[in-house]
Amino acid sequence: MAVRTDAGEEAGLHPLGTSASNRWMVSQAHADLVRPRLPALPIAVETRSKSVRFDLARSAIIVIDMQNDFCHPEGWLASIGVDVTSARAPIAPLQRLLPVLRNQRVPVIWLNWGNRPDRLNLSPALLHVYKPSGVGTGLGDPLPGSGAHVLEHGSWSAGIVDELAPAASDIHVAKYRMSGFQDTELDSILRNLGVTTLLFAGVNADQCVLCTLQDANFRGYDCLLIADCTATTSPSYCMAATLYNVQQCFGFVVDSPAIGVALAGLAPDRREAT
Structure with missing residues (x-):
């Protein structure tokens, strides 16, 4: 040989x-x-509980549901009377953080809700969450104004907000449940990439973000929730409970400036140079 x-x-x-x-x-x-x-790229960040050191070369960031239907003033949530101001809060910090992570070749994974047009992947129990009376605008239904189908894969509704235009190297995964691991290829992709540490961002913190983070923890991934890159349209106590539970049970809570500080001394594409 x-x-x-x-x-x-x-x-x-x-x-x-x-x-x-x-x-x-x-x-x-x-x-x-x-x-x-692959050469290791260890960095240390100050989380809200302790200093945490992890390997950036085996890390990825998962950005969850930063989509028009959740975050745009003309999207689904806004059309049913939800104030999406808080859902837009992660946009600015993500605009700063994602390019820095890409410079270190950290995979950026967009985990977005994307239903089949025929909705055969959606159970009555799931449809009931968003259409409890059986009438109104629920998953897959047309929006009253634009007619765009709610969170339908490939539609404007399911698209990422313009302010967070993905890079060509980013990875896209469609989900159909609160957890991005349920009935998707996410776990296979992460294991193929050799990822062991996951950074989490997006909306809603207490729903899809938390469910996905919990499932990641259950599968053995190390989890860091980026607090200022995560938000919810739920009451403020839901966000507080999410941060508490992540820190107490499922991982660590960090703020994006702490990651920025840790990355500031690294040259772009250091692993490639190594």
């Missing part, structure tokens, strides 16, 4: 895998299953 070179390749073998951290080297006669070891 050929000897592995300094670059991690082997003469006569070809890489097989979509992620640099999870690939084989194969030929017709041989298969090398030893995964490449």
Whole structure:
């Protein structure tokens, strides 16, 4: 069998895998299953409970439901009388944080609600949450003004707000439940990327963000909730309870400036240079 070179390749073998951290080297006669070891990029951040050190090279940020229907003044929630001002609060800090994380090649994952047009992935129990009387505008129904279907995959309603335009390198995952792990490919993507630490942002903190973070914790991921990049249209005590429960049971609570401070001394694409 050929000897592995300094670059991690082997003469006569070809890489097989979509992620640099999870690939084989194969030929017709041989298969090398030893995964490449990416250089670690440890950083330390001050959370609301303690100083936490984690490997940025094995981290990803999941931005949840920053969509027109939840955050736009002409979206679904606004159309049914919800004040979306608080849901828009994460926009500005995310505008500052995401480019810095991308510069370190941290995967940015947009986890957005995106129903099938026929709604066959939605149970009556789920539809009832948003349409308890059976009438009105619920999941998949047309908005009274624009006619856009609520949170339908590929529609304006399910689109990310313009202020947070994704980069070409970002990853998109559609979900259909409060938790982004239920009945989606999210876990497979994260494991293929070699991710062990997850940063969480988006809306609503006490619903989709918390459910996804809890499921991540249950699956063994290390979880950090970025408080100022997370919000809810629920009463303020719901946000307070979310922050308490995350810090008490499921991970750590951090503010984006603390992450910015930790990243400030890193050169762009340091891992690539290494």
